Amino acid sequence: MGLELEYIEGQTPIDEDEKEGLRIKTISTRGELDEFEQKNIEQALAWTIRKKIPIEEILSEKFILEVHRQMFDVVWTWAGTIRKTEKNIGVDKFQISMELRKVLDDCKYWIDLNTFPPDEIAIRFKHRLVKIHIFPNGNGRHSRLGADILVSHGFNRPVFSWGNASLSKKGESRKKYLEAIYQADKGIYEPLVEFARL
Numbered sequence: 001m002g003l004e005l006e007y008i009e010g011q012t013p014i015d016e017d018e019k020e021g022l023r024i025k026t027i028s029t030r031g032e033l034d035e036f037e038q039k040n041i042e043q044a045l046a047w048t049i050r051k052k053i054p055i056e057e058i059l060s061e062k063f064i065l066e067v068h069r070q071m072f073d074v075v076w077t078w079a080g081t082i083r084k085t086e087k088n089i090g091v092d093k094f095q096i097s098m099e100l101r102k103v104l105d106d107c108k109y110w111i112d113l114n115t116f117p118p119d120e121i122a123i124r125f126k127h128r129l130v131k132i133h134i135f136p137n138g139n140g141r142h143s144r145l146g147a148d149i150l151v152s153h154g155f156n157r158p159v160f161s162w163g164n165a166s167l168s169k170k171g172e173s174r175k176k177y178l179e180a181i182y183q184a185d186k187g188i189y190e191p192l193v194e195f196a197r198l
């Protein structure tokens with residue numbers, strides 16, 4: 001019996017060959033997958049808390065990939081590796097590294113010149129990461145943790161609340177979150193900044 005997943009709005013389907021990277025072969029439902037991924041993510045959160053991470057490290061491709069690996073390596077063999085498939089969202093798979101470099105450079109520029117307030121810098125960083133869609137799966141959760149690491153370690157501010165709800169499940173919070181993402185797609189970041197601090 002293989003992994004059969006149902007998707008809700010905003011979730012990117014995992015290709016069949018990517019499903020082959022599932023380490024825990026007994027997982028067969030979305031609920032089971034979510035449970036194991038959440039345990040893995042909790043370990044990643046503990047990892048981020050254990051050390052002080054300087055901005056220079058946060059804004060490196062190596063660190064961006066390592067965060068994803070820490071979040072999903074118990075569940076997926078491809079955790080922390082750039083996707084090799086095309087998705088219904090995100091940039092072309094061959095442009096991922098180049099686009100990631102642009103995001104990292106832009107974020108350094110925003111910080112150096114105080115272009116935006118700290119919360120907005122972290123939210124713009126998160127939005128650009130998820131828009132690239134670096135990985136086969138977990139891009140939203142990865143980008144939110146990336147914003148939390150940047151705002152807490154880089155700016156010494158509290159992590160975001162992200163609406164104080166699970167954004168992996170259908171509901172009003174996820175709907176508001178996606179609406180704020182769609183506004184950010186148009187260059188309007190205020191709703192996403194506000195949602196992140198609810």
